[in-house]
Amino acid sequence: MAKTSLVPDRPPCRLYLITPPAISHLDAFAATLDQALAAGDVAALQIRLKPADDDTIRRAVDVLAPVCRRHDVAVILNDRPDLARAAGCDGVHIGQGDAPLAEARRIMGPDAMIGVTCHDDRDLAWDAAENGADYVAFGAFYPTSTKATVHRPSLDLLTVWQETVETPCVAIGGITLETAEQVARAGADFVAVSGGIWSYDGGAAEAVKLFNRKLNFQL
Template identity: 80%
Template structure:
């Protein structure tokens, strides 16, 4: 992914928006979930899988990465760990996603190394996103765009934020928060490079594989 720099007036058409999966916060049966994940990733294009378990101790996180990362890699899907650069590095993840209350971007880069993918939560704040982009983040995440019960949220950006970002900055942006098959196309059209989805896939009425197929149809508008 490109580092921070302003876009030029002659930026070519951007590629289609892609799906970025986030695990459920609690996975009671990892082996069963791994089988469901395998089916979901086989159903269509997925750019990344973020392993986000809350609450979870270090042993639980390590075990989850050990079980789920090989599934993702069979499908050439990047493995991102939430919050913990140290564990991301130790478990061989492709990258880490950090929030504003987690390790600093500089610390995450120091721990992960120059080639790892690092994403930063920026809520609805373009200044935070610009600082992250200038600091070497590989992507910035905005949200929550819609109500969600996956995590507590207080920020509600407008899709216009994605449009402004897409028109002015090269670093990719991820839209997150309450995203479903029914509303994802709005965010893709607004300028999201990726849509991050958890419940919208895992709780889909027709199952996760059907959800991935449906998201792919809607995102390739």
């Protein structure tokens, strides 16, 4: 996921999908995912299952990763560099309470994609970028039912980061079709969405289409 330009002839922001926290029917979800990824540009899928045992996570990667790769979408596992490496994921996303970045890099290797949650803290993000993170994630920008959140950064954080640092930034947390464009215009390189895709009344594929239009400032 290379850093995106804000110049007019390029998309200012790309979609980064996150799975629901629980997937009751994995094969059915894989079919939904396939339709969604065929509907528009998606940079990555983060597999984030909580709570879930290791076998459940491995099974999810086994089923969902081939779908992603058919559409040239990166597969990122949440929290667990050990499982991400063992399962053949393209990368891992770590929080502040997970394995340190250096340890994640040692486990995953030099070519893996590693993202770091930085909440609303530019200093944390700067440290992550300086130490080789491939992207940093800020949020939650809006209330979300996907996970409990404490931090609520302002959109200005994205603008300052975009203007001063080359490492890409992901905006996360409660982003909807109504707010996606303002987050993109603020400077996010990627917008992470979960419920706004999988719970959309018109279906996940239609949601991907509409988010892409918003991120390209077409609606």
